[in-house]
Amino acid sequence: MLLTRRNLMQTALTLGAMHAFPGLTWAQARPLVFATFTGSWEEAHKAVLVPAFRKAADNANIVLDPMLSVDQIAKVNAAKSNPPIDVMLHDPGPALQAIAQDLVEPYPVEKSAYYKDLIPAAQVPMGPSPFFQVVGITYNPETVKTPPTSWADLWKPEFKGRVGITNLNSTLGTGFMVELAKMHGGSEANIDPAFKAIEALRPSLAAVAANPGQLATLFQQGQIDISPGNFNAIQILKARGVPVEFVIPKEGAIAFKTTIHIVKNSPNKELAFKLIEAALSPEVQATLMEEPYLIVPTNTKVAIKGELAKTLAKDHAEIAKKFVFQDWAKINEQRAAWIERFNREIRV
């Protein structure tokens, strides 16, 4: 080959193209794509779950693609026959949507080594639950001298203009509304009492956050002193030195199952199974239970210790007693109407 300018150009361009599109040169199967949540979840999964998976799966390639549940559904829905994601992570509401839209595979329960060790609430055949999210009352201990004990404390006159909530776009906001309804004689099917309660709370509201992440900012800014909040989100704030505490109200903590699913038509089903097994394993769950992650384990073989035992529950029996799981199939039936109603009624 002559060393002409044209030849040189061609070689350079080809090499460049190979670099830009590695698929061109190495025609191999794509790595396992795991759609996790953003923020602390991604950090925890990168640090603990991914290494455990690599060890179990012979160093197989894995890519984390952090995004919201609803965006995962949209992405898989857009390419059902060749999904760009292999493993999805869902809050209870979106999980049911994903199942209803036929986007996920049943979990191969009989092959699983850990499924039978999960607490009953976590045994979901369409995708088991390796983690919980726990929602209780969060407050600023510097301004709130007596720790709150009940959801009803949010209505106390001394918190006028100091209370924060989130709107119903989030699982947190919707779950809180359902809990309010239950407190006032309603249920997943009858949300009216919750709207009445929120109406009464309006003079106390300092802010309606657009998402749970915004609640954290509100605490940092001193904009709110008390709000329903996610246990894990509070730990992150605390670690940053923000004065904030978490308590389980006497009505019980609202718990959301976070389920993990194999995507239908995934080309990496075997690896997806291995990743989910790793997430269910006592080793991974025990590590995720420790600082700084403090994620509630669902595997009964893991003994609850440390900060979790102190703030949430000593063992799985207490979890069953103190945690309230809501009926998201019922909630989903009317969620759109509730969001619409919240939009209309809770405006400034």
Next chain:
Amino acid sequence: MAATLRDVTTYDLKLAAPLAAGFVLFFVTPLVILLALSFQTDQQGGHYGLTQYVNFLGDSFSLGVLGSTLWLGVKVTVLTLLLGYPVAWLHQRSPGWARGLIMLLVLLPLLTSVVVRTFAWVVILGRQGIVNATLAWLGLIDTPLKLLYTDGGVVVALAQVQMPLMVLPIITALSRIDPNLADASSVLGAGHWRTFRKVILPLSLPGIVAGCLLTYAAAITAFITQSLIGGGQMLFMPMYIYQQASTLQNWPFAAAISIVFLVSVLVVVSIFNALGRLSRGYANA
């Protein structure tokens, strides 16, 4: 000789083909799909009709969201113009070194992420923010004012975030004005104010129109600033679309309100454009 000169307006259209193809593929096609989606009558698809549009246009709440979004744009644009014009004017009247400094200050926000800029406003407007702290220190207020999560807060934050879009076109317009015109005006006996009103302002109108157009479009579609400063209580069109599309997975309705929003914005843009044409006539008269 003149006959051999090539007419610059008749270049081969083939040169534009790659760009045109790109536009068709990445802009026109999605828009057509969006339009088709908006005519689906239910979430599962299959049936087509005007249901989604009837739902939106027959609902005072939805129309209210559209109205408040378009009105928000007007408020932001007016504020940006009132604050931005003097900055552009100052830039035009300053010596060289100061011009560079002003330009840097105008461009600096563009180099920062809009998320960071918006969070800065959260810090400024918060209960313990700079504004409230200063007012309390001066003894003007006892309890902090509510600035965050208010209409005013959103307008101010958006005005700052979009400021470069207003200032840059006006600077361009002002720099095109022959400085001799102002001298001529004062020689003929006009004061500073009259010179500004009769000469400078009309000649800078094209820049103002362009600036307003950019600011308006950016303000009404600013999802991040609207939701971070406005909070979950204030609903504007971008959040409404997001809520329907993402949280509720109601794509047909989301598509329909996107189309309604798009059309409303196009109407506003054409009004601005008509004003722009008028202003050109005015400036040349």
